[in-house]
Amino acid sequence: MDWKWFHRLASPPYIYGLAGRLIPWFAWPAAVSMVVALYLGLFVAPPDRIQGEGFRILYVHAPSAWMSVMVYTIMALSAAIGLIWRIKIAHAVAASCAPIGASFTAVALITGMLWGKPMWGTYWEWDPRLTSELVLFFLYLGYMALRSGIEDLAQADRASAVLAIVGVVNVPIIHFSVEWWNSLHQAPSVMKFGKPTMAWSMLEPLLLMLLGFTLYFAAVLLIRLRGEVLRRERAATWLRQALEG
Amino acid sequence: MKPLPLTAEPSGVDGVCLTPRRASSWQAATRVFLRDLKLAFRKRGQLIQPIAFFIIVTAMFPLAFTPELTRLREVAPGVLWVSALLASLLALEFLFRDDREDGTLEQYALSGHSLTGLLFAKTCVHWLLTGLPLALVAPLMGGALGVPIEAMPGILAALLLGTVSLSVIGAIGAALTLGVKRGGVLLSLLTLPLAVPVMIFGARATELAIRGVDAAAPLYLLGAITVLGLTLGPIAAAAAVRISLE
Numbered sequence: 307m308d309w310k311w312f313h314r315l316a317s318p319p320y321i322y323g324l325a326g327r328l329i330p331w332f333a334w335p336a337a338v339s340m341v342v343a344l345y346l347g348l349f350v351a352p353p354d355r356i357q358g359e360g361f362r363i364l365y366v367h368a369p370s371a372w373m374s375v376m377v378y379t380i381m382a383l384s385a386a387i388g389l390i391w392r393i394k395i396a397h398a399v400a401a402s403c404a405p406i407g408a409s410f411t412a413v414a415l416i417t418g419m420l421w422g423k424p425m426w427g428t429y430w431e432w433d434p435r436l437t438s439e440l441v442l443f444f445l446y447l448g449y450m451a452l453r454s455g456i457e458d459l460a461q462a463d464r465a466s467a468v469l470a471i472v473g474v475v476n477v478p479i480i481h482f483s484v485e486w487w488n489s490l491h492q493a494p495s496v497m498k499f500g501k502p503t504m505a506w507s508m509l510e511p512l513l514l515m516l517l518g519f520t521l522y523f524a525a526v527l528l529i530r531l532r533g534e535v536l537r538r539e540r541a542a543t544w545l546r547q548a549l550e551g
Numbered sequence: 552m553k554p555l556p557l558t559a560e561p562s563g564v565d566g567v568c569l570t571p572r573r574a575s576s577w578q579a580a581t582r583v584f585l586r587d588l589k590l591a592f593r594k595r596g597q598l599i600q601p602i603a604f605f606i607i608v609t610a611m612f613p614l615a616f617t618p619e620l621t622r623l624r625e626v627a628p629g630v631l632w633v634s635a636l637l638a639s640l641l642a643l644e645f646l647f648r649d650d651r652e653d654g655t656l657e658q659y660a661l662s663g664h665s666l667t668g669l670l671f672a673k674t675c676v677h678w679l680l681t682g683l684p685l686a687l688v689a690p691l692m693g694g695a696l697g698v699p700i701e702a703m704p705g706i707l708a709a710l711l712l713g714t715v716s717l718s719v720i721g722a723i724g725a726a727l728t729l730g731v732k733r734g735g736v737l738l739s740l741l742t743l744p745l746a747v748p749v750m751i752f753g754a755r756a757t758e759l760a761i762r763g764v765d766a767a768a769p770l771y772l773l774g775a776i777t778v779l780g781l782t783l784g785p786i787a788a789a790a791a792v793r794i795s796l797e
Contacts (some may be wrong), residue, residue, distance in 0.1 A: 444744040451740055455731035464794040465727050469741060472723055472787050475748075 316393050319544045322535045325528040332528065336521035339514050347511035354508075360424045365511055367417040369519040370410045374442055377407030377523060381449075382474045385467035397463035398538060400470060401453060402530035406523060408446035415439055445473045459538065579664040580672040587676040601681040602688055605638040609692045620697030627696040628757035631706070632713070632750050634692075635685050639714060640742060642681045643721040644728075644735050646673060647792060651729050660796055667789040674722040674785065682714030698761050705760025708770060713753035716777045719784035720745050726791035748776055 314320045347365035354361040381403035388396035418436055419429045430436070449466055456462035504512075539545050574582070591598060612630045613623055623630075647670075650656045659669045689710045690703035698706070724742035728734030752773040759766035 441744045441747050444740070448737075448741040448744060451737055452727060452731070455728070455734065455737050458730065461730050461794055461797060464797070465730060465791060468723075468787055468791045468794065469727055472745065475745070 316395050318395060318398075318535050318539050318542070319548065321395055322532055322539075322545075322548070325532050325535075329525055329528050332521045332525035336518050336525055338518075339521065340518035343511045343515035343518055347515065351508045351511055352505070357425060360421065363417050363421045365515050367414060367421055368512060369516045370417065371414040371439065372516060373519050373523060374407055374411040374414050374439065376520075377403050377410060378442060378445070378470075379474070381407060382470040385470040389464055389467040389471070394463070394538070395535075397467065398531060398534040399527070400467065401463070402527055402534050404446055404450050404453070406526050406530065408443060408450065410519075410523075411439060411443040411446060415443065449473070574664075576664045576668050579662065580668040583659070583669045584672040584676055587673055588679070591676065591680055598680060601638045601642045602684050604641055605634050605685055605688060606692060608634040608637060609696070613696070624697040624761060627693055627698050627761060628754040630696060631689050631693055631710075631757060632754045635689060635710060635714065636717060636743070636746060636750060638685055639681055639717045639721060640739055642677065643718075643725045643742070644738055646677050646722060646725040647729055648725075648734075651792075651795065656792060657796055660793060665789075666792065667785045670722065670726070670788050670792060671785040674718050674788070677722070678715055678718040682718050683711075686710035686714050693757075693761075699763070701763060702757075702760040705766045705770075706757050709753045709756040709760070709766070709773060712770065712773045712777045713749050716749045716773075716780040717746055719777075719780040719788075720749070722788040723784055723791060726788040726795065729792065729795035749773065752776065 315324075343365065347362055351362070353359050381400045384396045384403065385400040387393055388400060415436070418439070422431055422436075423429050449469055452469055453462050453466045456465055536545070609630055612626070616626065617623065647656060650659075650673075660666050662669075686707055690698075690706045693703065693706050694700070721738075721742050724738050724745070727741060728738045731737055752769040756766040756769040756773060759769065
């Protein structure tokens with residue numbers, strides 16, 4: 307089998323061009339699926355029996371909470387790849403992931419607070435999942451702060467990679483905290499074994515929104531990755547040639 | 552040709568002989584341990600600083616909150632754990648920093664011995680000089696917060712286990728921030744989120760002990776976290792130190 311395509315992924319000029327070509331392929335489907343999911347979620351799905359119309363914030367809250375964990379995992383994975391095989395582009399991917407993940411975490415926290423006010427009667431409840439999400443936000447902040455604190459780029463890459471891998475310990479804790487501590491937070495109703503307890507008309511927009519968020523993440527990641535490559539390769543001749551076209 | 556005879560003079564740092572053929576990795580780690588202890592005891596005034604810090608912070612809570620012992624007893628686990636966490640962090644910044652600046656860490660990395668072992672020895676000294684005294688003083692400060700005498704073994708056990716993890720986790724943070732010029736605040740920003748599980752289970756065990764309930768379950772979980780930290784932490788710390796030396 308020919309592995310050339312795989313090895314080329316580690317080359318900044320190739321990635322720069324590839325990312326540029328791929329962005330529309332992720333961005334447009336992301337926009338379409340998010341708009342459709344919003345329409346289905348806000349107008350088609352029936353109101354919840356207990357929570358009424360208020361539950362609809364779920365369609366933003368749950369996907370961003372999922373994404374916050376998923377982006378962290380992707381960040382740690384690419385950081386580990388960069389650390390083990392010394393692939394610079396993997397470090398660039400990890401660096402591009404961090405601000406996106408932090409934003410998803412912030413969105414999950416804010417929508418959770420807005421949802422909490424009518425449902426629990428308070429904006430902030432020291433519920434384990436909210437708290438873990440907050441800790442995840444701090445982990446992202448720490449990662450970005452460490453990255454900006456170290457001047458030497460290669461050293462910043464490798465040190466923050468170690469931090470990302472160590473922080474991955476927190477990701478399963480977020481997941482299991484629901485079972486570890488009794489809490490106000492409703493038990494997950496989608497990721498259960500067997501049949502989901504959610505009606506299909508409610509679930510469908512949620513899954514579509516998750517797809518949309520994932521595609522959106524991919525598109526933004528590629529845009530940020532291009533920026534990161536530009537910053538890292540600013541002295542390279544290929545870049546000057548590419549920009550002068 | 553025969554290999555040259557090894558010199559009789561002590562090589563390495565501060566008279567600690569680190570030449571691979573003359574000392575096993577275990578011996579080298581022991582010597583680093585003794586060296587750090589000796590250095591710490593040269594500056595005896597600094598030794599009590601974490602404890603003094605812990606006592607002062609704990610004493611601030613009754614002043615800020617209420618002098619009523621019944622109400623203080625309820626917040627005692629949190630007060631003890633947050634103060635212990637901060638006191639442990641305070642001493643961490645200089646765990647590796649001085650040794651990096653005078654090149655000692657570089658010599659350790661070049662010595663041919665396991666860097667993990669040598670750094671673990673340093674972490675042990677940190678625990679011995681901050682974690683252990685904190686664990687011993689915490690039940691007494693708990694007493695000042697209205698905690699009954701019967702709860703003290705539980706508090707001691709929780710603090711003993713917890714401070715070990717704090718030292719190990721903190722060592723990773725200290726190693727990661729070596730490349731940062733003024734890394735004190737960043738060190739806290741990195742270490743505190745990672746220490747969350749330790750604090751949750753430690754404070755939970757302390758709370759159960761104060762209420763006179765069996766605290767075995769959170770203590771086991773705390774023990775599990777400590778074992779996990781002891782196994783993986785030193786490896787991560789050594790990797791981080793190596794990166795900072797590149």
